[in-house]
Amino acid sequence: MIATGGSVDLLVERPVDLVVLDCDGRTVDGLALGRRILSQGQPALVLVSKRDDEVERVIALDMGADDFLVRPFSLRELAARVRAVQRRRRMMPESIGADVRHVRGWTIDLTRREISDPSGEVVRLTRGEFDLLAAIVQAGGRAVTREYLLEVVSKRADAVSDRTVVTLISRLRRKLDRGTGELDLIRTEPGVGYRITAD
Template identity: 45%
Template structure:
């Protein structure tokens, strides 16, 4: 069966080829119908007939999407979704018989990302699911881009505290990394030695200008300018240092 919106299924947050889905629905016919359709469209589908069963599945592994019926045999679907939302970034779509404006507003404000009413139009549900997965993927990429910068062949990951060049990791001490990160984040603005001394100190007051100069010297030996030009870390007379390469946010 081909895709309904002309796009291949979006990959999961875990990097798998198939996005994962849990269908939380107490009606076995509806649950099976949704499960078969999404499985045929390339999703990894698991099914739950109750909130208790769904909790077990969620503990087993990460999941990208969760369809929730509001009327469950052992829980209110909105309250259950609020519970899950507090622990997991999973995308939640309410799939329910309740079609009042109040139910829709409460569901979306409390925990849900989308709201679909029964009888279910499977093509519409698929389109909404893929749209939600795309939105969440873009959100993740934007967060990651803010934490990863490039200059030439170098990649600096501020979250993982890693520096690599052409795929090969460059080992930096804590102080070297902290100093480099401060200079990179300043985007070419000169930083005073005293400020950099505080940045590289494990406790306020431990660092001094000589420590900063030593770290700069070590970094210069480890890093070459990506364009073969002057040093990546430039001395600014009477002030301190600035970063000398163009930063490319990823």
Template identity: 40%
Template structure:
């Protein structure tokens, strides 16, 4: 059983007040989640769960079917299984990242630690190990979407300059001083935001994981290390020799550049 039985056992009944509120806001476009999973039972259970929570759901059993979905719509998040027939999840993740910063939550098996690390290197924003419960799945999905959402209209602008870059935390944009935009995934931007708001301060992996993912850190979680590696490479390419992120032995990571507000 790849998903905990609670997905089937829990009724997920909404209080009448929530049902009324949901009906009143049906005109608001729903967030769309694409499930790429070859197991029809898992696909159905996860899809039903997400629909009950108010999400619009698209389903695909492999990379070919996923491309068909992309041809007609762009989802807000992809739940991508690692083991797929034909093109596997790692290849699909790499292919998506080559053209889009779309958030990706990768599903993996407990025995696939190396593949999980590779998945993060390929650009996945987070991973979830099978078997998993509905609450954990929803928490991961909402955390990724929350981190990737744009600023509210009334939110004050937070723009900062460092090295040769300007970052807008509300618009979630990173540009060089010459105006060239730097493409970052959701996870990479969250990590940069964490560093920019805490410059010249050693941050442990647990602190970074908690601040960026909003959950307790797993001592074996490699998410932070992979995100740091990816972000470091992109900053180094855009600003050669800057060495903006240092590794502190037995400590964590240090953002070395001074950071100042930009009007």
């Protein structure tokens, strides 16, 4: 459990796979501390709070937290949530191993989690946006279902929905357009989901 700002510095010396962070500390901004934790090699992050605040949940998940629990909850539920996060993490690293993809002039580095436009300029994506893009790119042109993409970005059952995927896809398309007319780089497959277009 990380409770103080100074504790984050230990992550440099002792990297961890997962952090459970209590957002209700009186002297520390929980969300700001969460951002610092995610900057240390992107460990999995589970936030807990006594405040059932939708805005706080959305901000936390959008910045890259893996889950957000509102007290009261049992240790059994917390353990189950941690196991679910770890399962998702075990699935992701291997799928985005040392791998660079090139699509219509774009360079997508799945190891460094970077995407560069045809001119070589890096386009900044949120963690959720990149996770979604990586899942679509790794399908190799095959359609990826909305249900699978929802699982990829799902952090908390009552904080995400099918609209979450639609919103992230919309953001991705805007960022990948960059005035080049590349809005169809990610193509919608009606009734199925999305796929990357190689030509």
